[in-house]
Amino acid sequence: MTASIDPIDLASRLIAAPSITPATGAVFDVLEDALGAIGFTVHRFIAGEAPDGPVENLFAARGSGGPHFAYAGHLDVVPPGVGWTSDPFIPEIRGELLYGRGAVDMKGSIAAFVAAAARSADHPGTLSLIITGDEEGPAVHGTVELIDWMRVNGHQPDLCLVGEPTSVHRLGDMIKIGRRGSVNMWIEVAGTQGHVAYPHMADNPIPALVRILSRIDVIELDQGNDWFQASNIEVTDIEVGNPATNVIPALAKARLSIRFNDLHSGEALVERIRAICTEESPNASLVARISGEAFLTEPGRLSDIVSGAIRRVTGLVPELSTTGGTSDARFLSKLCPVVEFGLSNATMHKLDEAAAIADIHALTEIFELVIREALAS
Structure with missing residues (x-):
């Protein structure tokens, strides 16, 4: 029987493993343990040297054959800065919020996806995670090298969801379908x-x-x-x-x-x-x-799947947008259709970064629906 995973607990354990970019080590150990417990085969490797490295990368997969649906994200975080109300690397729940560096960008999202994967163990095809430790840095030895590793080892996703914090005012109000x-x-x-x-x-x-x-x-x-x-x-x-x-x-x-x-x-x-x-x-x-380079994933099956899951859980019809800065989706778009969706971005990179506990649970529900629909034969 596949283990169940509490997304708040996993997000907290990820936050408690400091991972200022470029990230290696303990934070990847936490994620590997969680993925191993729900049937994923995990591959990790170190790439690059100072000043842009070393960077740790992780690819995890469960199942075989097609279709292949991938989730991409990063465990590295920006430096916390001075002036936090509490220690940025000691997760703390105050009221209805989980505080800590990376709660929003993007350890909360990764935890939600892993929890969703735990609930979806009976899926057909292949489910994978593409996780790097340098998205917040130069992005030289992270997702680019992961993509090379995937090509060499025969891993080709059909669709990819990047879990960046795209929501603006409410969870689910915006999906990114491209970037400048x-x-x-x-x-x-x-x-x-x-x-x-x-x-x-x-x-x-x-x-x-x-x-x-x-x-x-x-x-x-x-x-x-x-x-x-x-x-x-x-x-x-x-x-x-x-x-x-x-x-x-x-x-x-x-x-x-x-x-x-x-x-x-x-x-x-x-x-x-x-x-x-x-x-x-x-x-x-x-x-x-x-x-x-700029890229656009034309509205189609992937954006429809994510939009439909958002509507079912939140009742919102998300805006399809290309606004904002760059993300690792610019690299992943060369592999397959890719869209981005995640938590509210109101506190990302700020002091007292925090994610709403209810949003992390709702995101888990959305991701579960996305997984099932994306891997439906």
């Missing part, structure tokens, strides 16, 4: 240092950087489309670092962040900005990091 892409760029303009009284003997890089940023500032990438808001470019830092009032600096720097919809690719945006830099200053250089 993200690219960061670092611009440097080199000059020649000199005395301000002898500008002909120097080359001030600041005017060239200002011209570059002025051209970038007036760009309108698009006006959005049916599923995505407009893409935006933001200047997030300008640096010269010149403490002297009578010195022309030798270097000026700026940093950009672009969030873009599916009308663009990261590489095309990088080349567009690079061309502006080169036109305004031959001495300009640009380094870019594309964190992820």
